[in-house]
């Protein structure tokens with residue numbers, strides 16, 4: 223029992239009816255059940271009436287199983303899947319970093335190596351847009367620290383399983 | 394037609410006969426519409442009581458109970474009732490008025506975000522944003538409340554929607570893509586369960602409230618007789634098998650009998666049906682049924698594996714699953730195990746001191762012996778546990794108690810609900826003096842509507858159960874548990890409301906008082922039983938201890 227109970231991060235993909243209050247219901251559930259939520263993203267799918275939430279939770283297998291079962295009980299939740307394994311996970315960050323005439327070139331070069339894009343330039347700062355998985359974003363953010371990060375915004379993760387598997391309404 | 398009229402018409406279409414509630418500005422249109430309806434409205438004196446009454450109605454009858462409140466304070470008063478129904482999976486629909494849509498969010502007079510407040514204590518809730526959502530939401534609310542694992546549903550209706558014109562087309566079907574209770578039970582798991590049952594030498598059935606909710610009592614009794622296996626019940630499962638049945642060991646857990654707790658500890662197989670393994674039932678889960686494999690049958694997949702490890706999970710409706718199971722198991726004699734249980738039964742019976750003092754256990758025994766068909770509701774505390782121990786429930790839905798939330802003040806209004814469902818039956822609220830005071834105003838409701846509920850107060854002038862814990866675990870430091878009200882006259886209070894009051898001080902007066910009370914059919918009766926003040930509930934498994942670590946009293 224103990225070896226499959228180790229703590230780690232799980233990514234859960236949730237299809238929900240696109241109705242007011244659904245997000246509140248989900249967050250209320252997490253708070254009440256004492257589930258540890260790391261990030262939560264919401265957006266619509268190809269169908270306007272259905273949204274997708276991607277939820278990253280911290281916990282052992284038993285807790286994640288409970289999270290999924292309890293989510294499933296919410297009336298407006300249509301489908302809950304664990305997509306931790308074998309999936310493409312992406313996150314978008316915007317980083318505003320200090321830039322002087324001496325450092326600007328180096329920052330742009332680093333951004334290029336990470337396939338980031340400069341989306342705003344001002345006298346003494348740059349905004350860089352970057353997408354990627356957690357490791358890539360962490361590495362880039364760490365590199366930028368030396369220049370001075372003035373502001374940072376992350377979207378939280380979205381995920382999709384590779385290959386034939388789909389988490390959709392009528393698979 | 395007006396939104397309000399559509400609401401009332403929809404309720405009529407749902408077969409609603411009785412509504413409990415209190416009006417107010419935000420729901421006044423609906424009450425106006427109710428004026429022309431055949432539906433009986435019971436005007437309670439507190440919204441908490443209205444919701445408990447709807448809950449009691451549901452628990453007694455199996456039909457969905459309905460309550461109305463106005464917005465703001467009316468709605469927030471309903472919260473305890475909703476949480477109580479939620480914890481015990483009772484199907485109720487509560488309709489609350491809300492301020493007009495144009496004022497929502499502006500802290501208008503009597504505005505409260507009741508859907509936000511009740512999200513974690515309802516199975517589902519609605520706020521009606523558009524008139525066209527009104528009727529589908531009512532349809533869905535009744536469907537959701539009563540299917541799968543039942544529970545309370547709240548519908549919050551802004552006042553302007555009750556006043557404007559809506560087209561009345563009550564849906565025949567619901568469209569809920571995310572809600573599909575699994576009722577069948579997986580055949581493979583059922584087969585595995587049957588196999589375990591056949592292999593088992595010391596099986597025990599643990600029956601919870603789910604058996605009663607799914608009307609699976611007949612199947613449960615048959616299962617017990619076929620295996621054969623003894624049945625222990627949770628508090629909520631009381632009545633799922635007649636407690637006079639030779640295979641029934643009564644209820645188990647913190648105040649269950651020694652023999653029930655020993656049987657559950659020593660068995661090699663637990664067949665758990667419709668129970669969520671509450672901590673009051675299992676004791677310390679680490680030492681729960683240490684030698685046993687566990688089969689868990691429940692309609693709510695989230696309950697399986699939540700509190701205890703499970704060897705065979707079966708998601709499905711108890712009635713369905715038990716019927717399937719019955720087809721593939723057969724009788725096997727297990728003499729040694731039966732003898733063992735029988736010897737525990739004789740060695741450790743439920744008992745209390747029999748002398749000339751007025752003891753609550755005796756009173757409850759007499760209630761059962763004089764009127765065995767009585768529906769019993771309870772308050773919370775010692776009174777509840779004595780009722781659970783000494784009232785030998787004969788049929789499902791006869792014993793009604795707040796198990797999950799443990800709500801003082803539940804029993805009396807729940808009794809009103811049960812009495813409305815069964816006007817011809819006797820309904821007794823076994824009460825504590827502390828609990829009864831929490832909804833005592835409902836005596837007015839009973840007098841107003843000729844509801845002959847009996848309230849049997851086990852009056853110990855204490856918040857007795859808390860006092861018992863203080864005695865046993867806090868060195869008799871009776872902090873804030875003594876209700877210094879020796880002079881208080883519950884009988885006079887009852888009379889003041891227009892009901893009947895009786896005082897009983899000696900065991901010899903018990904029968905006469907009960908018989909007198911059962912004769913009265915048009916008014917509430919309060920019997921103030923002045924019981925032994927320091928009587929404790931035994932046996933007792935201290936919180937967090939294993940089910941075989943039992944404290945016993947002296948006799």
Ligand SMILES: Cc1ncc(C[n+]2csc(CCOP(=O)(O)OP(=O)(O)O)c2C)c(N)n1
Nearest residue numbers: 774775776799801825826827828856857858
């Ligand atoms: C609403 C509410 N408040 C507080 C409690 C905590 N509590 C549990 S039992 C109890 C004492 C109940 O006293 P009484 O109704 O007189 O019954 P007795 O135990 O004496 O039979 C209390 C205060 C509760 N269960 N419910």
